[in-house]
Amino acid sequence: MRxxxxxxxxxxxxxxxLKDIRTLWRLSQRNxxxxxxxxxxxEEYGLSFDYVAKGTFQDQxxxxxxxxxxxxxxxxxxxxxxxENLDAVNIEYWFLDWNDGASKRLSGGAFKLLDEIFQYFKELGLVEAERSKSLSY
Incomplete structure (x- = not known):
């Protein structure tokens, strides 16, 4: 079977x-x-949030x-x-599996949801901290 x-x-x-994230985000907003x-x-969803500097990967x-x-x-x-103001202009979802990968640019409600979460990360100071940490290497 292929x-x-x-x-x-x-x-x-x-x-x-998106279904899982939307569920957790709404719960978190309420309590x-x-x-x-x-x-x-x-707050426990996912593995990490970081900044991947230009040139980290080949052809990036x-x-x-x-x-x-x-x-x-x-x-x-x-x-x-x-x-330059650290406002999201493009958000992509990437799905990767052994020597294969695909991505999709978010739009509409999906973009709005992830942008709202990114704004939350900014308010927590994660965005600036991760960017600064990456640029100091």
Missing amino acids: QESCQERLNSELQDR PEVTHQELGKF KRGYFRWQLSWGGPADEFRIYTD
Whole structure:
């Protein structure tokens, strides 16, 4: 049986992630202490939030903020590209699995949701801290 490519799985994986994130984000907005029975707390969701400086990977032309949700095979993450004021101008979802990968640029409600979360990360000081840490190496 043939394994579907990342491109074939991309939309389904993205929709599943957005559903979980939307659920946790709404719960967190109402009460940050609430824990979802299956998903946990919003603050505990995902693996890391960091800044990937330009040139970290071969042929990488721009730096971006990465909210890494899972790692290995498969892995998935959101990449947030910003302007000079650190406002999101482009957000992509990446789904990666052993020598394969696919991405989708977010728009509409999905972009709005992730931008709102990115603004929250900014308010917490994570955005500036991660960018500064990356640029100091």
